[in-house]
Amino acid sequence: MERHVLVVFPHPDDETFGTGGTIASFTKAGVPVTYACGTLGQMGRNMGKPFFATRETLSEVREKELRAACDALGIKDLRLLGLRDKTIEFEDREVIADQLLSIIEELNPSLIITHYPGFAVHPDHNALGAACVRAVEKLPVAKRPVVYGHAFARNREEFIGSPDVTIDIHDVAETKLEAVRAHRSQSENVIARFEEALKNKEAAAQFGPSMFTESFYTMKFA
């Protein structure tokens, strides 16, 4: 059993779509989970269907949605890092790594979940994942937690092979769906597919396995 899990992603909803089932499985088992969320996703283009937010209200809307999703997933500790959507790769990586390092030193997690740098599609994902890996590298080898990298770039298998950790989330699929619903501005135009996937095996196969399993790569350090 994990001592404490730290999740590090840049956007409200990354924790839910990619790893909501894994998080829910941990919190259900009594493992404390902290989410360090990089930005408020203030530059997202999804604003509900029909849209109910504007560019200027989106950050507030998404922060509320994030808090509701954290409640659904059992995350009791949410840290907002205060970065701006789409800009993480332009910031000083060492500064962000140090910000993460201080959280890691405070919480002493046994497991960190972040994006696999270079294979997580969105530049913010890759940049924050890289800063997180850098933060762990700053720790003495004996003190480093295990780090799971979440990767979904189309070409990932060609470069990094298959994920070595697959977590069955059948038991918490409804909880994941509740968190997906909480991110209303981001999920309204895909929610029907998620709901169908839960009811209908054919739809699940078409939609992909993310309602039933979540996969990770254990990051290797030099």
Next chain:
Amino acid sequence: MGPMDLQSVQIALDARVGRMQYVHLETTNGAYAAHREEGAMTVCAYIRNGRIEFERGTIVGDGPYRVGLKMQIGWIYAEGLTDFEVDAKGRLLMAGYDSEGRLAIALELSDEPFAM
């Protein structure tokens, strides 16, 4: 925010002529455009809190609409605007949303800087 009303927007533009404004201008086809469709490009540009002054501002079209702001030494142009709002802070927010409710373009003007 609601559907464009040419007259209201034109009044809001006229009121800003010759007044220093902060501008937010962006366009995006979504961060996952290239991921979703092989061969597609992800395209996005934004300027937040550019400081401008314009001498003529006009909205035209049958919907979606176009706005051109003529400055002393240049232009600001936006096409594909569908909705607008003058919000509680007096800011003129204009945006183009597609049929899925996704923002594709935004042009906003404000007396005060937009939040970082």
